[in-house]
Amino acid sequence: MKKFISTVKNIFSIEDLRIRIVNTIGFLVVFRLGSYIVLPGVDPNQLEGSSEGIFGLIDTFLGGAFSNASIFGLGIMPYISASIVLQLLTVGVPYFQKLQKEGESGRKRINQITRVLTILITLAQGIGYIKATIPSDAILVSQVLFMFSSLILLTSGTMFCMWLGEKITEKGIGNGISMLIMIGIISNLPGAILGEVxxxxxxxxxxxxxxxxxxxxxxxxxxxxxxxxxxxxxxxxxxxxxxxxxxxxxxxxxxxxxxxxxxxxxxxxxxxxxxxxxxxxxxxxxxxxxxxxxxxxxxxxxxxxxxxxxxxxxxxxxxxxxxxxxxxxxxxxxxxxxxxxxxxxxxxxxxxxxxxxxxxxxxxxxxxxxxxxxxxxxxxxxxxxxxxxxxxxxxxxxxxxxxxxxxxxxxxxxxxxxxxxxxxxxxxxxxxxxxxxx
Incomplete structure (x- = not known):
């Protein structure tokens, strides 16, 4: 215990490390707060609650934002899907193999393509997300207006989560994207322990x-x-x-x-x-x-x-x-x-x-x-x-x-x-x- 306390003191005595830890905590708090902001036009009392199956798995990664019809309802999952697609293309498509070998310029180009693909995937997944998880009784405005506004907000939420992940990697500690997934998973742990007890x-x-x-x-x-x-x-x-x-x-x-x-x-x-x-x-x-x-x-x-x-x-x-x-x-x-x-x-x-x-x-x-x-x-x-x-x-x-x-x-x-x-x-x-x- 004495060594642990000494290590904690050493960690917070390093100014750069202390600032990075505080930044990471701040970005994660913003991410968790966003998961509770419900899409405009939705009555949260009419939502069905926890999801099952593959939806339940996604909801676990997003810390409940998926089932809450949050503006972060899709979180960074579209970005992960886009990254996997680009990774597979890098193996089988010569153009992407060439980009990978071009160093920093190639990586920037791949990142740009990943972001564009993320937007497209978010729009496609957003339509399915709205239709599959939000009951029509919970929608308080016209379907067309709700679909249009929600797609914009879900896409913006995903891009904002990407920005948070990049800022954690740049100004915080750890890999930002992985950190966002982990904090979503850990947020379910206290409730799971309490329910088991x-x-x-x-x-x-x-x-x-x-x-x-x-x-x-x-x-x-x-x-x-x-x-x-x-x-x-x-x-x-x-x-x-x-x-x-x-x-x-x-x-x-x-x-x-x-x-x-x-x-x-x-x-x-x-x-x-x-x-x-x-x-x-x-x-x-x-x-x-x-x-x-x-x-x-x-x-x-x-x-x-x-x-x-x-x-x-x-x-x-x-x-x-x-x-x-x-x-x-x-x-x-x-x-x-x-x-x-x-x-x-x-x-x-x-x-x-x-x-x-x-x-x-x-x-x-x-x-x-x-x-x-x-x-x-x-x-x-x-x-x-x-x-x-x-x-x-x-x-x-x-x-x-x-x-x-x-x-x-x-x-x-x-x-x-x-x-x-x-x-x-x-x-x-x-x-x-x-x-x-x-």
Whole structure:
């Protein structure tokens, strides 16, 4: 406790870091306040409340703004969708590959295209959002006027959320976009805990303690999965420049066991609602359709979780393949005079790295699938539906990832000012500054 208090004092004694933390808190407060501002022309008393299914997942990310018919009702989700589309285009379209290689000018051009695509996606999603989530009884003005004004406000709200995320990244601490998602998820945690405590009552105190005990170890496991890396040793050849010797050091390239992050779960979660949607269309004509609809609408059924887990494993391999390029890593190493001991530079090095990625991706994908279906096991064990969402899945992975990234940034500020770090060793495990950048 004494070391913790000392670390907090050190953090707030650094003026730049203190200002960044205050800025971050201020931007997050603005974001949370905006989630309670209802679209003009809507009677909030007529809203149906919490959403279910994929809408419930989005509502969790937005901290209730989705179900509140807020001006931030779509939040930064259209921006994330646009970023994913651009990322996939960068892999398969030569024009975007060229932009990516043009350095700063190329990145600015990609950012401009991402913003335009975000506006288009927001307009498209806004129409579906208004029709699907806002009952006609809750609309107090004409439908045409409400649709027009709401699309403008939802688009403006999304762009404002993007601006908040960029300002957090620039003037705050942590990744702004990820921080906005995390604060939306965390805002649901107090209500979930309170609901679980009330539902268990005094008679279920022991069961409640066991639930928190299990949750602690689940969080520890997710942290281990998020931070686990396979270090590839890299030896740099000695070079004499101006009478000085450079290189000759052994460094490491960290390859993450879960290099794809939460994207496989997001992709799989989106597709898991397709069978139930199709079955709903044909439900009146087929018993099989009724069976499929009821099965895939139940997140605790073994069929749902089996298909969900298999899709996550497949998407993990797919996403890792398009985001981690062994040939590019090997080429960068060769250009910088680096080589893996015992492996020839060039194509053999690329094959060596590719084999390592393939070997660690399989256990990583299986563990990621297990984390994704943990909420289902929690619900089967008797944990409340809302509280069970924090036993795994996208919510927990995002929370852990953002918190660890923020702690790394705070750690770097402390070490730069010659303060003792947040860990006893003075360096957080897997700090990127400890490794070679290939």
């Amino acid at each position: 009330v539902s268990k009552g005094t008679s279920g105190a022991l069961l409640l303690i066991i639930e928190f005990f299990v949750l602690f170890f689940v969080v520890v496991g997710v942290v281990a999965l998020t931070e686990a890396t396979r270090r590839i040793p890299v030896q740099y050849a000695k070079q004499v420049v101006g009478g000085k010797v450079y290189g000759g050091q052994r460094q490491y390239i960290p390859i993450k066991v879960n290099a794809s992050g939460v994207m496989p779960i997001i992709f799989a979660q989106s597709l898991m609602f397709v069978p139930a949607l199709i079955a709903q269309i044909w439900s009146s004509e087929s018993d099989i359709a009724n069976y499929i609809g009821s099965t895939f609408s139940n997140p605790t059924s073994w069929q749902y979780n089996l298909v969900f887990a298999l899709m996550i494993i497949l998407f993990t391999f797919f996403y890792t393949a398009i985001t981690v390029n062994p040939e590019q890593i090997a080429e960068d190493m060769k250009r910088n005079g680096g080589f893996v001991p015992g492996v020839k530079p060039g194509a053999p090095t690329a094959d060596f790295i590719d084999n390592i990625i393939s070997r660690i991706t399989l256990p990583g994908s299986v563990l990621l699938a297990l984390v994704a279906i943990m909420p289902a096991f929690a619900m089967i064990a008797g944990v409340g539906n809302q509280f069970a969402q924090f036993y795994g899945g996208t919510s927990l992975l995002i929370m852990v990832g953002v918190i660890m990234d923020t702690l790394r940034q705070i750690e770097s500020y402390l070490l730069m000012r010659h303060y003792e770090g947040m860990m006893k060793s003075g360096n957080m495990k897997n700090n990127p500054s400890n490794y070679a950048v290939a």
